[in-house]
Every structure is written in structure tokens, then in C-alpha cells.
Amino acid sequence: MITLKLFASLAETHGWRERERTWVAGTRVIDLWCAETGQSGLPARVLCARNMDYCPPETPVFPGDEIAFFPPVTGGSHAR
Amino acid sequence: MITLKLFASLAETHGWRERERTWVAGTRVIDLWCAETGQSGLPARVLCARNMDYCPPETPVFPGDEIAFFPPVTGGSHAR
Amino acid sequence: MPVSVRAAPFEPYAEVASHQHAVFGASGQFGATAVFVGTMRDFNEGDSVQGMTLEHYPGMTERHLETICATASGQWPLLETLVIHRVGDISPGEAIVLVVVWSAHRQAAFEACREIMEALKSQAPFWKKERLATGTRWVTGNTAGYPASKS
């Protein structure tokens, strides 16, 4: 199985935060995004992580992986 | 009158912290140092201040001035 | 080198004092402490902000904060670091983030504190949603592409 997660505005836009999918050999992170959202590519302002590390969209996925998609981070205070 | 002050190691070395002297026209800060210590010049590691502002040794002195001599400052913590 | 993600308000200076006491006691081992506190402002981009909600990625957030502190400790001679970050509903005037660095050296403390704060802003997964009089809005970051993983 693969765990998929969305955060922040992506979770609101797509209406879900977490789901599980069966692993398919040869799947990359970008493929999961396209399959779940119906989009043809990863928008520039969507980041992805595999097992809690940032990763490029072309990263291959393996059974048991946790794959997350989220917008650019905005931690800290507003103070620039 | 002129008020003279020594601080820190200078006060210990010379055995006084404060004294008053009659003003003499044309006196410079360096002249006061030489007159009071018997030295022929201001050592490199002695700083001087006129009325609580750092000043060059050649600064002229006027009646009512407070002239101070002290070693390089060492405020803050030891942390470099 | 603790990092902590908190859903409840915290008093940053009480945290600094108590952590310092717990780690160092009354010893004079460290000479320099640099602290940064980010506080929620009631204004952002010209709008009055009534509050905000901070979301995070449990697990990934803590891990990246730990990596950021470990990286700084490898780069400067630090004795201890402390990072606390709020999540959940936050009101203006409340502390959002606390970064503390203890070192024997002033320069190391200043530089590491700033570097940890900059890395936190660009790498740690937190997302802000502001509550305005007219509704809510997500604060958009400036990051394009994915940050290089440090782990």
C-alpha cells in the first residue's frame, strides 16, 4: 500500500487529506498526483515529499511509502 | 577648573581616580596627561575623553571640562 | 537540542529561562545566548488580521526542525539549541516561533540563530491561513520548486 497526503490549501481544494492506494510497479510521485487529481502535471507551486523528505516529482515510489503534496511552506512569523 | 579622571588599571597604577586642576590657556588633553603622570607622551593603549566623548590627545581643553583617561574598553561578555 | 511543535500558547522567555536552567544549571559554561522570537502581528500586507491557523505535517515538521538544528551545530560550535513553533489557532500578540542558541562564542550564537530561523522558514512544513474581517486566506510562500533535502 501507499499512503497519500495533502496539506493546507491542497487539502481544501481537493477535498481530502489522506488516502491509501495499492502500489503499482514503476509508479513515480508525479504519477500519483496525476492519477488522484486528474491533472496532467504537477503545478509549479506544489511541493512533494516521500517518507517526509522533500523529493523531485520523478522520484520512484515503493510499497509502504508515504507520499505528500503541499504548497510552499510559510513557517515562522510574518516578519520578513 | 578642569576635572581629571582615571579609570580601571590606570587608576590603580597611578593611585588616584579624580582630581581638579586650574585651567591654563592653550592646554591640550595630552598636556594634562604628561603633567599629571610625568610621562612624555600618551601610551598607545590609553584612551582619552573630553566631556564624556572620545577625543584625540591633541584636543584643546577649556574651563569646566572633564578630561578622562582609561584603557581600551572590555564591555559585554567574554564570548568572542 | 529539543524541538517542539505546540498547539497551545507559550511564553517564550519563560521557556528560555527554564530550559537554560535545566541544561546548564548555574554554571558559566556558555557565554553567549542568541534568541529570536517571531510574534503574530495584527497587520499583514495592509490588512488587519484577526487571527490565524497554522497547519503542519506531524512527523515531517519535527524531523526537519531537528535536521536544521543538527546542521547548524555542525557548522558552528554550539552548546545547545531550542526551537518551539506554534500550530493551530493563533491570536495577534502570541508567539509563533522561538529559536535559541547557546554558545561560548558571540558570533556563533548570532549566526546560528539567524541561520536556523532562515532554514526553518524555507524548509519546515508549516502553512498559515489568516482570518480577516472579510474571510480567510492562505498565506502564500515565495518558494519555487522544492527545497534541497538536508537529511
Added chain:
Amino acid sequence: MPVSVRAAPFEPYAEVASHQHAVFGASGQFGATAVFVGTMRDFNEGDSVQGMTLEHYPGMTERHLETICATASGQWPLLETLVIHRVGDISPGEAIVLVVVWSAHRQAAFEACREIMEALKSQAPFWKKERLATGTRWVTGNTAGYPASKS
């Protein structure tokens, strides 16, 4: 923008919290606070230090601290500064100096706090005498010549 020279020990983080409350109340006016605390170490230049005595030049010291803070406030957009410096007999582990800067901007807070601390060390008239097991010694500064007056 108070500066204070104290003969008695002070708790730096309690001072930050109480000054912030007095100046800003619960408002979210500032977003960034940078703090530096210099603490007396029990070691210096390889020797165990039992304590030290800090001498200052009453009047000139306060005036230069005020000038240093005013200069920083002219250089960065600061909302408030606070500087407290110990004098007299100090024991290891006690705070020697506290510098705090409040700003709406993170970069301004970091940079101004550091600049105030650097200026304090090079310009404010304080002199340290350490108490070692073998006697006392004056700590010698590195400054050659006279610092440029900023007033």
C-alpha cells in the same frame, strides 16, 4: 529605548518579558524580537575564573549606550530597544549584558541586535577585572587608538 547600568544581578528573560509587556501590552505590533545575552563564563583564556569586577564611567557609559541604540534606530526600522549591562562584582553564570531589539522585520531585528552588541563592546566604557585563584588581572581589550565618537 532605555539603557540601564546595574550593580545588582538581573534575570535577563524576565526583563525582556516585562519590558515588552510595558511597551506593547498584548498588541501584535511587532513581529520580530532579537535578543542577545552575554553571561559570565567560568573560564577565560584557559584559566578558571572565580568572579570578576566590572568598572564603568558613570554618565559616559549610559550616554554611549544611548547613542549606540539611537544610531541603530536610525539605520534599521526598529520599534524599541533595551540594553542592560551589569557592573560591580559578578559571579560565573550571571548575566553581564542584555540587548533586545523589537521590529516588524526579522532582518532588521537580527542585524540591529548584533550591531548594538558589537558597538557596545568597542565603544562603551566598561573595564573587566577577573578574580583567579592566583590573584586578579585586568582583561585587556584589543582596541588600538580611540574609537570614533558617534555623538
